[in-house]
Amino acid sequence: MSAVAAPDGDDPEESESQRQRERADRPYVESPIIMATVRIVAPFVFTLGAFVMFHGADSAGGGFQGGVIVGTVILMVAIAFGVEPTRDWLSASLLTTLVVVGVALFMGVGLTALAFGGAFLEYTAIPVHHASKYGIELVEVGIGIVVSGAVVGLFFGLASGHAGDDAEAES
DSSP: OOOOOOTTSSOHHHHHHHHHHHHHHSOOOOOHHHHHHHHHHHHHHHHHHHHHHHTTTTSSOOHHHHHHHHHHHHHHHHHHHOHHHHHHHSOHHHHHHHHHHHHHHHHHHHHHHHHTTSOTTOGGGSOSTTHHHHHHHHHHHHHHHHHHHHHHHHHHHHHHOOOOOHHHHHO
16 A cells, blocks of 8 residues: 655655644734733632632632632733743742742741740741731741742743654654
């Protein structure tokens, strides 16, 4: 059996890989509808994420869920306005700083309790009125910051793709 040649005479597999490369090289095409929708929806989704983060101690939700929602806002912006401009806006150092701030906030609350003679995260040891309420809220915010930074970092990592050898792909 003979292989069917592509219309230009090339191998069909080669022309398919060439089409995939051309598709990957195409610039991002902006959609005014998606951009307008994200401009309108993003502040509300961000507010929902902050609400879920802050009310995790009293109702359903918490730092993880709120952090994922807040991270999703950045993903929406990246999809609407392009991954590269969003990556330029939120540099890797800024994401790293946010994650470090979230961890520091969590650790700060826990170590403050230790400093006042309690166990790690024993909020009642902190001599502040409603220390348990404020301590839990700060811990939830710290967790939310870490989770949103991780979600956005993973998205940017996946969006950048993997530049492997052609030999790896053939194996």
